[in-house]
Amino acid sequence: MKLHWPSEAAEWTEALPVGNGRLGAMVFGGAGRSRVQVNDATVWSGTADGPSKALADVLAAGAGPERLAEVRSAIFSGDLERATDLLMSFEGPYSQTYLPYVDLWITLPEGESHGRTLDLNTGVVSERLTIDGAEVVRRVWASETSLCVEITGAEPLDVELTTPFREVSRDGLFLVVDIPVDSAPRHEPQVDAPVYGTGERGTVTCKITTGERWLLTLTSSTTTESQWHGKRHGNHMTLMDACDVRFGDLPEVVDVPELLQGKDEQLTASVLFAFGRYLLVSSSRPGAPPANLQGIWNGELRPAWSSNYTININTQMNYWAAEVTGLAECHEPLLELLDKLSVTGAEVARSLYGARGWVAHHNTDAWGWSLPVGMGHGAVSWALWQMGGAWLVQHAWDHYDFARTWSTLERAWPLLRGCAEFCLDWLVEGPDGYLDTCPSTSPENWFLVDGKPQALTWSVTMDVMLVRAVFERTLALALASGRTDPVLAEISAALPRLRPVPVFDGRLGEWVSDLPEEDSTHRHMSHMVSVYPLGQIVAGTELGDAAVATMDRRGNGAMGWSWAWKMALRARLGDGETVRSLLSEASQAFTGDRHRDAPFDGSEWGGLLPNLFSTHPPFQIDGNYGFTAALAEVVVQSHTGVIDVLPALPSGWSRGSARGLRCRGGLAVDVWWDSGDVLVRVRRLSGDASQFVPVSIGGEVTEVVVSDVVDVRGRISC
Numbered sequence: 001m002k003l004h005w006p007s008e009a010a011e012w013t014e015a016l017p018v019g020n021g022r023l024g025a026m027v028f029g030g031a032g033r034s035r036v037q038v039n040d041a042t043v044w045s046g047t048a049d050g051p052s053k054a055l056a057d058v059l060a061a062g063a064g065p066e067r068l069a070e071v072r073s074a075i076f077s078g079d080l081e082r083a084t085d086l087l088m089s090f091e092g093p094y095s096q097t098y099l100p101y102v103d104l105w106i107t108l109p110e111g112e113s114h115g116r117t118l119d120l121n122t123g124v125v126s127e128r129l130t131i132d133g134a135e136v137v138r139r140v141w142a143s144e145t146s147l148c149v150e151i152t153g154a155e156p157l158d159v160e161l162t163t164p165f166r167e168v169s170r171d172g173l174f175l176v177v178d179i180p181v182d183s184a185p186r187h188e189p190q191v192d193a194p195v196y197g198t199g200e201r202g203t204v205t206c207k208i209t210t211g212e213r214w215l216l217t218l219t220s221s222t223t224t225e226s227q228w229h230g231k232r233h234g235n236h237m238t239l240m241d242a243c244d245v246r247f248g249d250l251p252e253v254v255d256v257p258e259l260l261q262g263k264d265e266q267l268t269a270s271v272l273f274a275f276g277r278y279l280l281v282s283s284s285r286p287g288a289p290p291a292n293l294q295g296i297w298n299g300e301l302r303p304a305w306s307s308n309y310t311i312n313i314n315t316q317m318n319y320w321a322a323e324v325t326g327l328a329e330c331h332e333p334l335l336e337l338l339d340k341l342s343v344t345g346a347e348v349a350r351s352l353y354g355a356r357g358w359v360a361h362h363n364t365d366a367w368g369w370s371l372p373v374g375m376g377h378g379a380v381s382w383a384l385w386q387m388g389g390a391w392l393v394q395h396a397w398d399h400y401d402f403a404r405t406w407s408t409l410e411r412a413w414p415l416l417r418g419c420a421e422f423c424l425d426w427l428v429e430g431p432d433g434y435l436d437t438c439p440s441t442s443p444e445n446w447f448l449v450d451g452k453p454q455a456l457t458w459s460v461t462m463d464v465m466l467v468r469a470v471f472e473r474t475l476a477l478a479l480a481s482g483r484t485d486p487v488l489a490e491i492s493a494a495l496p497r498l499r500p501v502p503v504f505d506g507r508l509g510e511w512v513s514d515l516p517e518e519d520s521t522h523r524h525m526s527h528m529v530s531v532y533p534l535g536q537i538v539a540g541t542e543l544g545d546a547a548v549a550t551m552d553r554r555g556n557g558a559m560g561w562s563w564a565w566k567m568a569l570r571a572r573l574g575d576g577e578t579v580r581s582l583l584s585e586a587s588q589a590f591t592g593d594r595h596r597d598a599p600f601d602g603s604e605w606g607g608l609l610p611n612l613f614s615t616h617p618p619f620q621i622d623g624n625y626g627f628t629a630a631l632a633e634v635v636v637q638s639h640t641g642v643i644d645v646l647p648a649l650p651s652g653w654s655r656g657s658a659r660g661l662r663c664r665g666g667l668a669v670d671v672w673w674d675s676g677d678v679l680v681r682v683r684r685l686s687g688d689a690s691q692f693v694p695v696s697i698g699g700e701v702t703e704v705v706v707s708d709v710v711d712v713r714g715r716i717s718c
Helices: 050-060 065-076 080-090 236-240 265-283 314-318 320-324 328-353 388-392 394-403 406-426 461-481 486-497 526-530 542-554 560-572 576-586 622-635
Strands: 002-005 016-019 023-027 033-040 102-107 112-119 124-131 134-142 147-152 157-171 174-178 201-208 213-218 244-247 253-255 427-429 435-437 447-449 452-454 643-645 655-663 667-674 677-684 691-697 700-706 709-715
Touching (some): 016 124, 016 265, 023 134, 314 388, 314 622, 320 328, 320 394, 388 406, 388 461, 394 461, 406 461, 461 486, 461 526, 526 542, 542 560, 560 622, 576 622, 643 667, 677 691, 700 709
Antiparallel strands (some): 112 124, 134 147, 157 201, 244 655, 427 435, 655 667, 677 709
């Protein structure tokens, strides 16, 4: 698939992304002086010992197991104000910031641009220019080691490299700069950030006066890159070619401004599916940190929320599509971040809570930050949430569940076991005998007590479902490996004492009791984690019906990531028509002020930027990744042990194909459908030599044994 823009970019939100997981760039294009803004995924403010130092400061301020006991006593007795005040001492500073790096400026004589084309398969941005009557072609891409710019047909050529950082030294075109040692998000204006070293900003220049073809390469090395150990394998084209989904007919080249007019919803769905995969391939590869709030593309020194890892939904959404769309390799950087958290989070769990295992909260960064953030004034509705690790570790389970190999099992076991240990020690006996999480919040949401917003309680639904998933999946890993471990008996004893899912007035309850919501249309659907991605509640059951009622009450409109989550939830619940409606909303061209952070109360909706990035604003890339995951759920689902084909296809999407979608158990499926006729090809990729697999097409289940490749035919209503 090739995407075309008819002109050069006037600003960052029109520039086109390329990347190799380590180096990322935004390509502006155009004749004259043209910008390529460059990022390095390892360029974060902060230092490796930052998390430990911050923990020591929090403990010195009085936080710890004894104060936690006071917090719990206050919550169970209903003194939420006192509990809130006590919890402020548990907050450390903010996690660190993902920073911009350098700008590569290429100056050609003035001329005319005939537009830019992004080839999603090769990852190359191509541009044709006319300069002094001659054709000039510029191609920009990220190879395995370098950012590459190829220019043919133009001379002279000026090249300049600039950076906002302080210069340490230079040698010809080799520039050494100093990365800031501390930073804070821009919503903390009282904090000076980032904190630089001394010296002047770095700049190097080069003038080229002869030649008809030039290949410029930019390479990068940082002192932190050695902390990321994954070994790269494969290449951009191999990863992109592993999976493809197409709804309806597709042109060879898609005109993006025309696409943004929203005239062809199937074309929009096809492009967003492919574009999300392209962004993940470009921003998450072994040997570098995982994709953050902006993937690897950030041009601001103080980006929204530090462009870090927000782990109450956003980082998880970045990787929902990884396994199901054949990008398990791209999942590995997130698993390596989990390895870091299992170390830093163990220190926090032991010192702050007196617990075994490891814990993470609302945010983390490339250094493995695991403390609560907020600087002592962050709202408890988001800052004091101890389930960040319990959600994030589900990705280790998914990595195993889709492949079912010994290596993925061994990768997942220590992470889930450690998280289960923390959950066991975090649980306390509640007032009615259940084992409860306390304190407990439903991320970023509030309920009302005597008309006043409050967030603290015990055993919110999201907490309980995450703990249940950690316990059940730890037991499943032990069973699959034949392990015996003392923690397994503890888990088995604790599981039946967890609270059941609450249902109030036919809807899934978000909190332990039927508390009045401050905002009934809140953008977070935290208690719906049980539907997607966990798959604990399925369509067609009493709890599934309660989930539908909850979604109906929440409504549609939102911002990118919230739209994407709602799309995935509706697809899991078999509601293709609402998926269509949500997609239509989410894919509208954003016409507001791209540089202003919109409010989060639902009064303003987001959309797509000119370069197809999802925005509220601000730009967050999780929406793009989430659209891909949600559209995969429209075509194939496998969370119930059945390969369910086209379970949420909108009416009128009567023809299409999917190649290489993955299913749990080491399987891949190809699907072709046309006017109700469906052909499914099931292929075994790993796992047992032969597998018993039920395949559902239009509600009719066919039971097959897959030893290599099996075809199944059926019909659906279109």
